[in-house]
Structure formats: structure tokens, C-alpha cells
Amino acid sequence: MKSYLLWLPLFLLPLVVHDNVVLTVLVFSFILGILAVSFNLIFGFAGQLSLFHAAAFGLSAYATYLSMVHWSIPFWLGMVVGVVFVALVSVVIGAICFRFKLKEFYFAIVTLAFSEIARLVILNWNSFTNGSLGINFTVTPTLWVPGHGVIPVQGTVMWYYLTLVAVVLTVIVCSRIVHSWMGRCFASIRLNDELADTLGINVFRYKLISFVVGNAGAAVAGSLYAFYISFIDPDYLSINQSLAIIAMALLGGRSSVAAPVVGAFVLTALPHVINVNAEARLLIYGLILILTILLMPRGLVGSLMRLRRAA
Amino acid sequence: MKITVGLRKVLFCALGAVACAGVASAQNVVKIGEIEAQTGALNTYGWMSSQGMRMAVAEINKAGGFEVGGKKYTLQLINPDTQGNPQQALIDLKKMLEQDKVKYVFGPFLTNVFKGIEGYARQHNGQFLLMGGATQIHYELGKKGNDYLMRTWNWDAGASGFGTLMVDYLKQKGVKKVAMLMQNDAFGHVAADIYSKLFKQAGIEFQENWFAPGTKDYSAVLAKIAAWQPDYLFPGYSDAVLYDIVQQATQLGLTKFWLVRGSLGPALKNKNYIDDYVAYIPKYFEDAQKTEPKVKQFIADYKKFYKTDKFPYDQAPLCSSSCYDHVFMLVEAFKRAGTVDDVAKVRQALESFTYDGLWKTRYDKTGEEVINFDIVDVKRGGKITVTHESPK
Amino acid sequence: MLQLVVGQLLNGVIVGTLYAIIALGVTLTFGITGIVNFALGAFMMLGAYITWYLTDGIGIPYPLAVPLAVLCVALLGLAVDQALFRFTRNNLINGLIVSIGLISVLVAIVLMIWTTTPQSMHYVLPGIFRIGGVIVPKMKAVVFIVLLLVILLTYASLTRTWAGRAAYAYAQNPEAAALMGVRTGVLQAGVAAYSTALAGLGGALYASLYSIAPEIGASYILKGVEAAILAGIGSVVGSLVGGIIIGVAEGVGSIFLPSAYNDAYGLVFLVLILLFKPAGLFGSKS
Numbered sequence: 001m002k003s004y005l006l007w008l009p010l011f012l013l014p015l016v017v018h019d020n021v022v023l024t025v026l027v028f029s030f031i032l033g034i035l036a037v038s039f040n041l042i043f044g045f046a047g048q049l050s051l052f053h054a055a056a057f058g059l060s061a062y063a064t065y066l067s068m069v070h071w072s073i074p075f076w077l078g079m080v081v082g083v084v085f086v087a088l089v090s091v092v093i094g095a096i097c098f099r100f101k102l103k104e105f106y107f108a109i110v111t112l113a114f115s116e117i118a119r120l121v122i123l124n125w126n127s128f129t130n131g132s133l134g135i136n137f138t139v140t141p142t143l144w145v146p147g148h149g150v151i152p153v154q155g156t157v158m159w160y161y162l163t164l165v166a167v168v169l170t171v172i173v174c175s176r177i178v179h180s181w182m183g184r185c186f187a188s189i190r191l192n193d194e195l196a197d198t199l200g201i202n203v204f205r206y207k208l209i210s211f212v213v214g215n216a217g218a219a220v221a222g223s224l225y226a227f228y229i230s231f232i233d234p235d236y237l238s239i240n241q242s243l244a245i246i247a248m249a250l251l252g253g254r255s256s257v258a259a260p261v262v263g264a265f266v267l268t269a270l271p272h273v274i275n276v277n278a279e280a281r282l283l284i285y286g287l288i289l290i291l292t293i294l295l296m297p298r299g300l301v302g303s304l305m306r307l308r309r310a311a
Numbered sequence: 312m313k314i315t316v317g318l319r320k321v322l323f324c325a326l327g328a329v330a331c332a333g334v335a336s337a338q339n340v341v342k343i344g345e346i347e348a349q350t351g352a353l354n355t356y357g358w359m360s361s362q363g364m365r366m367a368v369a370e371i372n373k374a375g376g377f378e379v380g381g382k383k384y385t386l387q388l389i390n391p392d393t394q395g396n397p398q399q400a401l402i403d404l405k406k407m408l409e410q411d412k413v414k415y416v417f418g419p420f421l422t423n424v425f426k427g428i429e430g431y432a433r434q435h436n437g438q439f440l441l442m443g444g445a446t447q448i449h450y451e452l453g454k455k456g457n458d459y460l461m462r463t464w465n466w467d468a469g470a471s472g473f474g475t476l477m478v479d480y481l482k483q484k485g486v487k488k489v490a491m492l493m494q495n496d497a498f499g500h501v502a503a504d505i506y507s508k509l510f511k512q513a514g515i516e517f518q519e520n521w522f523a524p525g526t527k528d529y530s531a532v533l534a535k536i537a538a539w540q541p542d543y544l545f546p547g548y549s550d551a552v553l554y555d556i557v558q559q560a561t562q563l564g565l566t567k568f569w570l571v572r573g574s575l576g577p578a579l580k581n582k583n584y585i586d587d588y589v590a591y592i593p594k595y596f597e598d599a600q601k602t603e604p605k606v607k608q609f610i611a612d613y614k615k616f617y618k619t620d621k622f623p624y625d626q627a628p629l630c631s632s633s634c635y636d637h638v639f640m641l642v643e644a645f646k647r648a649g650t651v652d653d654v655a656k657v658r659q660a661l662e663s664f665t666y667d668g669l670w671k672t673r674y675d676k677t678g679e680e681v682i683n684f685d686i687v688d689v690k691r692g693g694k695i696t697v698t699h700e701s702p703k
Numbered sequence: 704m705l706q707l708v709v710g711q712l713l714n715g716v717i718v719g720t721l722y723a724i725i726a727l728g729v730t731l732t733f734g735i736t737g738i739v740n741f742a743l744g745a746f747m748m749l750g751a752y753i754t755w756y757l758t759d760g761i762g763i764p765y766p767l768a769v770p771l772a773v774l775c776v777a778l779l780g781l782a783v784d785q786a787l788f789r790f791t792r793n794n795l796i797n798g799l800i801v802s803i804g805l806i807s808v809l810v811a812i813v814l815m816i817w818t819t820t821p822q823s824m825h826y827v828l829p830g831i832f833r834i835g836g837v838i839v840p841k842m843k844a845v846v847f848i849v850l851l852l853v854i855l856l857t858y859a860s861l862t863r864t865w866a867g868r869a870a871y872a873y874a875q876n877p878e879a880a881a882l883m884g885v886r887t888g889v890l891q892a893g894v895a896a897y898s899t900a901l902a903g904l905g906g907a908l909y910a911s912l913y914s915i916a917p918e919i920g921a922s923y924i925l926k927g928v929e930a931a932i933l934a935g936i937g938s939v940v941g942s943l944v945g946g947i948i949i950g951v952a953e954g955v956g957s958i959f960l961p962s963a964y965n966d967a968y969g970l971v972f973l974v975l976i977l978l979f980k981p982a983g984l985f986g987s988k989s
Binding site for chain 2: 707710711714818819821829831838913914918919922958961962964966
């Protein structure tokens with residue numbers, strides 16, 4: 001429990017740092033951090049390489065906004081609709097994949113196929129989703145704050161705290177799961193799911209749970225991201241987004257619950273820190289990915305931990 | 312526990328780097344920003360703009376800068392690459408406006424990027440100017456709270472719209488049926504929206520067909536189109552798709568093309584297979600370099616600046632939007648307004664004159680650019696006729 | 704209508720062989736080194752650029768430029784394999800991420816040398832064959848024949864030569880093959896280089912059909928991976944059939960259904976086949 005206290009500096013940061021750019025980078029990092037942490041529950045802990053994560057992120061963004069517009073419900077209810085919708089979709093897709101025992105790369109490609117199909121539906125269902133033009137929104141989420149009543153979520157500082165709380169909650173939920181008996185089932189499935197099966201672990205059930213819970217996390221991230229940037233388009237569901245999520249999880253480190261947040265932060269900040277021309281930046285981005293895998297297979301956090309232990 | 316100590320270290324190092332990246336500024340420097348995709352799948356438009364922007368800034372500074380209100384100024388260009396990603400563009404714009412205190416930002420050309428930054432940009436209405444080519448900007452011009460917005464590209468429809476003229480040009484040829492084959496993306500839908508109306512007004516039958524961005528083999532959809540027997544094909548909007556569509560269409564017997572964005576490259580390459588290729592080209596550089604000294608000079612300067620013997624004739628027409636001329640025009644507006652800080656006055660000045668550069672550029676009263684342009688008609692064998700148009 | 708369908712059937716088969724050559728590279732690399740090299744698409748793009756540069760830039764005749772380009776790409780593939788992929792053998796995820804990083808690097812290099820402007824090579828063999836009402840461009844027919852020959856020759860050499868059988872044996876049972884005297888390191892490097900050579904060949908032929916841009920690799924590697932998986936990874940003939948199934952599904956699909964969904968038709972096939980045969984059409988495992 002003590003380790004949660006170490007998030008404290010981040011809660012105090014806006015008191016010291018007033019720079020809107022730095023805070024914006026952090027807001028994006030937190031939201032993408034939720035995405036990466038929840039992905040890592042499926043990938044790092046249960047051992048299933050899902051490429052459906054960007055789709056869960058995007059589907060929820062659309063579901064949240066469209067339910068708000070069509071049913072005139074507030075943002076938080078819309079988010080619930082988004083999460084429930086994504087969870088239902090995940091149950092169906094997960095059940096299909098795990099019932100048919102699709103493993104490793106086969107699982108990855110089938111989830112990618114479902115993700116692409118979801119993207120194409122959003123892209124081409126013009127009357128409902130406005131297709132490739134995307135949707136701009138003017139609605140702002142509201143929040144009840146003690147002492148202030150119900151106020152709109154506006155300004156970077158408020159978004160900062162909202163998303164920080166969201167990422168901390170995600171980390172807490174995920175580490176609760178990982179450190180419970182369920183987490184041990186995940187680990188045994190990751191290490192050898194045939195052995196897990198003979199030991200009496202219901203492999204189908206736990207794979208499905210990790211897939212649904214992970215995607216629900218992505219759904220939360222999707223709603224927040226959409227309303228922070230006030231714009232959604234089918235690119236939310238693109239393959240590149242899924243690959244970026246994998247990169248965040250690996251760069252941060254796949255063996256700890258919170259580490260992917262670091263990966264999300266580094267990849268969000270990187271394009272704005274390296275001040276070179278576009279081609280060189282692409283080159284550097286590629287080299288960072290390659291070198292992380294080859295030299296720091298445990299990710300940034302894992303490597304730093306090892307260094308500390310060695311020192 | 313140990314994790315988070317490590318995490319904090321990384322955080323603070325990187326935070327420091329973010330914060331430091333935007334310091335350092337000299338006196339009497341006017342900073343101008345640019346938000347364009349220089350790499351990525353949709354970079355064709357942003358790339359040429361950023362090339363011209365760099366040249367213009369270097370030329371102005373090399374000549375010793377410019378004088379406004381008795382003070383000498385030089386320009387500093389800040390042009391990060393958005394890669395067409397709204398999130399990166401938003402952070403870039405925040406950095407420009409809040410850290411670098413930039414007041415004049417060129418771009419974006421991409422609709423999704425514009426939509427991603429629009430909410431934030433509106434909050435800074437009155438504090439800066441955003442001068443971009445995105446079609447979506449047209450719909451926002453003149454609205455309340457949008458004084459920050461100007462559009463640096465001719466509008467398709469309307470009285471001085473090039474699209475209207477282009478459709479008229481086709482009507483004069485007695486065309487009855489046009490089939491569109493368009494990228495299924497943001498601009499594709501905007502184009503379909505504009506041109507389906509224009510063709511309807513002109514009494515020309517119009518059919519929409521879509522393809523997924525990244526498609527290379529169009530034979531299936533082209534075969535379907537050929538069965539409908541259109542007089543002209545209205546294909547995509549960038550060279551990346553035009554080369555393939557034109558080649559594959561001619562193989563299937565579709566030999567007449569009409570387009571509003573894209574270069575002549577595909578026509579010239581397939582000159583023995585096409586019958587007619589009508590294109591809106593903001594400037595036909597191959598021709599203009601012979602008759603216009605300014606264009607000749609620009610091409611020579613470009614080669615020298617980028618140390619290359621190849622001039623991008625295909626893409627140079629895109630310099631009509633947020634590119635080379637626009638920097639000079641902005642400097643001229645500074646001089647006329649007598650200020651580099653008061654954006655409202657600078658905007659007024661921008662709208663008050665016609666700048667005579669590579670193009671004759673002016674802004675209409677909503678802040679949308681009006682430039683002279685060419686309609687280029689290529690016939691089989693490569694014979695080219697150019698019609699110069701100067702919209703009112 | 705029949706004409707349209709037959710035409711697209713034929714075109715789908717031809718386009719499919721282009722997917723198949725990438726699928727073959729994916730299958731071979733995966734079978735022998737245990738990773739899926741997503742950068743094969745980027746190697747294909749590189750093959751296309753080098754071919755274009757050799758012909759239109761330097762003036763080497765196309766039939767000579769193709770083997771030169773293939774050689775360049777294969778050497779680069781070998782170098783990359785020794786420098787990077789040697790350390791990710793049998794680690795699917797790490798290999799995947801390294802290959803994604805490599806895509807950025809290769810695209811960046813191409814952007815630096817040739818910029819973002821799309822390029823279009825001169826026509827090597829213009830003109831069309833007209834068979835009944837069906838139109839087939841001459842160059843497409845040539846590309847089809849070359850690719851088909853290469854795939855069949857690969858199959859033959861895998862089953863008929865010592866090195867090929869060693870590779871087959873290794874894919875079935877690495878330890879046993881090693882005990883039988885198969886030199887693992889050499890075999891893996893050889894297969895990695897051969898796979899990139901195939902991608903390079905795909906690119907070199909591609910340049911004669913379509914325009915080239917730094918992004919072209921992305922969709923081809925996806926189609927290639929789809930084809931390999933659909934057929935059942937590890938099967939040479941399967942990758943040919945897989946590629947053709949996807950090509951035909953796209954071509955014929957776009958006649959009857961909206962062409963905007965083009966990419967989905969192959970994917971739907973993929974999912975359906977995997978659900979009924981989880982190891983793919985030609986896969987051996989149940």
C-alpha cells in the first residue's frame with residue numbers, strides 16, 4: 001500500500017509547475033497510461049497479445065458521445081454506456097477466440113481482424129458516426145466537487161487531476177487483480193496454459209476475464225481522451241494506435257502494473273522534446289524501440305529497478 | 312516502492328527537457344509557427360508548405376530582416392511535424408502559443424488536425440492568427456469567436472470558387488456523366504459534398520465511388536465504373552493515388568479525367584493512353600518558369616537552398632497555400648499595420664491588399680484566400696493548353 | 704456481369720500472388736526463427752525504391768535492375784538479421800517490436816534520400832491482353848508468372864535439396880535437426896536473408912505495376928501476414944493459396960459489396976477459416 005503514496009508528487013506537481021504544455025503532456029500520458037496499463041493486464045499478466053485494444057478505446061469514445069447525444073444523458077453515464085458496450089463486445093470476441101483456443105499469434109491476428117472490422121464499420125457508417133470526417137463536440141463533462149457543487153471540467157489543471165485520479169484507480173484495480181488468486185491464475189496461464197488446464201484452472205474463464213477487464217480499462221481511456229481533445233475520428237481505432245500501445249507497455253516494462261504509464265509518458269513527450277527534423281525524428285523513434293527491446297527487455301522501469309538493486 | 316522512485320526520476324528528467332525546449336529568444340525577433348504533417352501517410356500537403364516556409368524565412372533574414380515602426384526585425388520559424396496526429400498538433404500549438412509566444416501560425420492543411428486543435432485555438436481568439444488550408448476551415452470563417460482564423464486556399468464553390476469554374480469548363484465540353492472515385496477520408500467526403508451539388512446545378516449526372524486509403528489496385532471498382540460508361544472520371548486528390556488510378560483506368564478504357572487537386576504528372580506519364588485530362592493547378596510551374604521571372608527565380612533558389620538539382624514540379628503548386636508567398640505577405644502586412652504585435656491590425660492589413668508574388672494573393676472579407684490559378688488541359692500525346700483564371 | 708466477375712477473379716489471383724510472396728517470407732521467417740518480421744513490408748518498399756532508382760535514376764535496364772535490387776535488399780536483410788533479429792530468436796513479441804522499430808528506421812532513410820513525393824517508374828511493358836471481354840495488363844501477367852515460378856521453386860528446393868530439407872527438419876524439430884548436423888545459426892541467417900530477398904523481389908515487381916511511396920509496405924505486410932495465417936503458418940503452398948484467397952475475396956467482394964469495405968472481405972474470410980480450422984487451411988496441428 002505504501003507504494004501508492006509515491007504518486008503523491010504527481011498530485012502536488014501543478015502547485016509547482018504551471019506550464020500548460022507540460023501539464024497537457026501529462027494529461028495525455030495519464031489517459032494513454034490507463035490504456036497501456038489495462039492492455040498490460042491482458043498482455044503482460046495473462047500473456048495474450050491482443051490487438052483489439054485500440055478498437056476498445058475508439059468504440060467506447062463513439063459509444064459515449066453517441067449515447068449522450070441520442071439519449072441526452074450526462075457524460076459519466078455516457079462513459080458507463082461506453083464501458084458496458086465495450087465489455088459486451090469483448091465478451092463476444094473473447095468467447096469466440098478462447099473457445100476456439102486461438103493462441104499467440106493466431107489470437108493477435110484474429111483480434112486485429114475484429115479491430116479492423118470495427119474500424120471499417122465506424123468509418124463507413126456515415127449517417128451514424130459521420131464517417132471519416134469525425135465528430136467535433138462542444139459538450140463538456142461536469143463533475144461534483146465538494147464545496148463547489150457541479151462544475152464543468154475545464155482547463156488543463158482540472159483535467160490533470162481527473163485523469164491522474166483515473167490512472168491511479170486503474171493501477172489500483174489492476175494491482176488488486178494481479179496480486180489476488182486471479183493474478184496467480186493469469187500467471188500460470190501465461191507461463192503454460194496447457195499445464196494450467198491440467199491443474200484444474202479454468203483457462204477459458206480467466207483469459208476471458210483478463211480480456212474483458214482490460215478492454216473495459218481501454219474504454220474508460222477512450223471516453224476521457226475523446227472529451228479531452230473534443231474530437232473523435234476513426235483513426236482512434238487504427239492499427240498504429242494498437243502498436244503504439246504495445247510500445248508503451250514494453251517501453252515502460254511489462255512485469256509491473258504501473259510501469260506502462262512511464263512508457264506512455266515517454267512516447268507522448270518524445271516528439272516534443274527531440275528538436276530535429278521530421279525524418280530524423282522518425283529514425284530516432286525507431287531506434288529507441290529497437291534498443292529498448294535489445295538492451296532493456298524489462299523496459300525502463302524494470303531496468304532502473306535492476307540498477308538500484310545492483311547499486 | 313522502488314518502481315515509483317525510478318518513475319519519478321524519469322518524469323522529472325523528461326519534464327525538465329520539455330520545459331527547457333522552448334526557452335531562448337532574442338530581441339526583435341518575430342516568431343512564426345507552422346503546424347503541418349511533414350511525415351506520415353498524409354504528408355504531401357504539409358511537406359511542400361514546410362519547404363517553402365523555410366526558404367522564405369531564410370531569404371528574409373538573409374536580406375537583413377525587415378523594418379516596422381523604426382525597429383529592425385528578423386523571423387524565427389518554429390515548425391514541428393504533427394505527423395497528421397491531432398494530439399501531437401495540439402501539444403505543438405500549446406507550446407507555440409504559451410511557451411514561445413508565437414502570434415502567427417500557418418497550417419494545418421489536414422482536417423482532422425484542424426478539428427483536434429480547434430477547441431483550444433478558439434480559447435485564444437484575438438491573441439493569434441491561424442492561417443491554414445484545411446477545407447474545414449472554410450465552414451468556420453466569419454463565425455463569432457473565430458477572428459483568429461484565416462484560410463489560405465481558394466474555395467471550391469461560390470462566385471470566385473475554382474470548383475465552379477472547373478465544372479463550367481466541363482459543361483462547355485457537353486459532358487453528361489461524371490463518375491467520382493475518391494479516398495474514403497475526411498477530405499474525400501468534403502469534396503463529394505461540394506461537387507455533388509455543383510454537378511447537380513450544372514445538370515451533369517454524378518456517381519460516387521469510394522476506396523480505402525492505401526489502395527493500390529483499383530481494377531475492381533474501375534471495372535464497375537467503366538460499366539456505367541461515364542464521360543469523365545473524377546479521381547482522388549493526391550498523386551499517390553492518381554498515378555495508379557489513371558494508369559489502371561486507361562487499361563479499362565476510361566480515358567478522360569477531371570480533377571480539382573493533384574498534379575499533371577499522371578497525365579504526362581500516361582499521355583499516350585489518355586484522351587483528355589483537365590486539372591485545376593494553382594500554377595503550372597513548367598510553363599510559368601518560361602514566362603514569369605519570379606517563378607524562374609524561385610525554382611533556382613529552391614535548388615540552391617536544398618542543394619538539389621531536382622525541383623518538385625508536382626508539388627510546387629501546393630505552395631499556393633500557407634507557404635512561401637504567405638510569409639512575405641505577412642511581413643508586408645506588418646509593415647502596413649505598423650506593428651508586429653497587434654494581431655487584429657495585422658489581420659486587417661492582410662485583408663487590405665493584394666500581394667504580388669508567385670501568385671497574386673488577397674483575402675476576401677471573411678479571411679479566405681483568393682488567388683489566380685490555371686486550368687490545364689492535357690490531350691492525347693501530351694499537348695497542353697493552359698487557361699489562366701483570375702477570380703473576382 | 705460474368706465478364707466483370709471473371710476479370711476480377713483473374714485480377715484477384717494476380718494481386719494475390721503479390722500478397723503470397725510476402726506471406727511466404729513471413730511463413731519461412733516464422734518457421735525457422737520463431738518471429739514474425741513486420742519489417743518485410745518495409746523491405747518490399749525498399750526493393751521497389753531501389754529498382755526505381757536503378758532504372759529511372761541510373762538507367763540500368765529493368766530486367767537487370769530487379770536482381771540487383773533483390774541482392775541489395777537481401778544483403779541488408781542479412782545485416783539486420785545479424786545485428787538485431789539474432790537477439791530475438793523465438794521471442795515473438797520482442798521480434799515484433801524490433802521489426803516495428805525497424806520499419807520507422809527504413810522509412811526514415813527512404814524519406815531522407817528520396818523525400819515523400821510519390822514516384823512512378825517508367826512503363827516496362829505497357830499494353831493489355833484482351834481475352835474474351837476480360838482485360839489483363841501485360842505486365843501483370845509477367846509479374847504473376849515470375850512470382851508463381853519463384854514460389855514453386857522455393858517449394859521444390861525445400862523438398863528436394865539438402866539445405867531445404869534441413870530447414871524443413873528444423874522447423875519440425877529444432878533439437879533433433881541440430882543433432883543431425885544442421886547448423887542452426889547459418890540456417891536461420893540464410894532463411895532470414897532469403898525472406899527479405901523475397902520481399903525485395905515483391906517490391907521490385909511491384910514498382911512495375913504501381914506507384915511507390917514510403918508507406919506502401921504497411922498494407923502489404925498486413926495482407927501477407929493474413930495470408931500466411933489463413934493458410935496455416937509453415938506451409939509454402941499454403942501461403943500461395945492464402946494470398947490468392949485474399950486477393951480474390953477483395954476483387955470479387957468489391958463488385959457485389961461497397962468497395963470502401965475492400966479490406967474487410969479478406970479479414971472476414973480469415974476469421975471464418977480460423978474458427979473452423981484454428982491452425983489454418985493447411986496447418987498440421989489440430
